[in-house]
Amino acid sequence: MKLTVSRIEQIAQDVKAFELRDTSRGAMPAFDSGAHIELHLAPGLVRRYSLTSDPADLSHYTIAVLHHPGGRGSSLLHERFKTGDMIEAEAPRTGFTLAGAA
Numbered sequence: 001m002k003l004t005v006s007r008i009e010q011i012a013q014d015v016k017a018f019e020l021r022d023t024s025r026g027a028m029p030a031f032d033s034g035a036h037i038e039l040h041l042a043p044g045l046v047r048r049y050s051l052t053s054d055p056a057d058l059s060h061y062t063i064a065v066l067h068h069p070g071g072r073g074s075s076l077l078h079e080r081f082k083t084g085d086m087i088e089a090e091a092p093r094t095g096f097t098l099a100g101a102a
Contacts, residue, residue, distance in 0.1 A: 001029075003093040005085045006060060017052070020061050020087065027058045031092035037061060037075075040088035047073035051092060061092070093097055 007019035022028055036050045053062035067078040081087070 001089045001091065003061070003087050003089050004080055005083055005087065008083055009080070011064060015064055016067070017062055017064050018077065019053075019062050020089070022058045025064070028060060031055055031061075032094045035057055035092040035094045036089040037063070040042050041073055041076045045072055045076070064099045 001022055002024070003020040004023050005018055006021045007017075009017045009019075010063050011017045020037060030042055033055060034050075035055075036048050037045050038048050040046050050065040051061050052064050065074050068074045097099060
């Protein structure tokens, strides 16, 4: 998928939230709680981030990224990406499912 960075917000010290949208299709592929996406940030640089957005709202995905000084992926996102930039991403995946509870 080709996603557009539609919003960036500083949500804590060294943590930014990135809102991602697929402007060509509208609704994003569905996902479950606990899902993540893989972002292709540069040639040969793929990083996995947990989705923090509401699975019921498929208008966008949101990820929260802690900036690790010296970290390639988080540094690229924090220092170079801006609103309007494009990011290649894989569809969401869930490595585990949450058990229902009473």
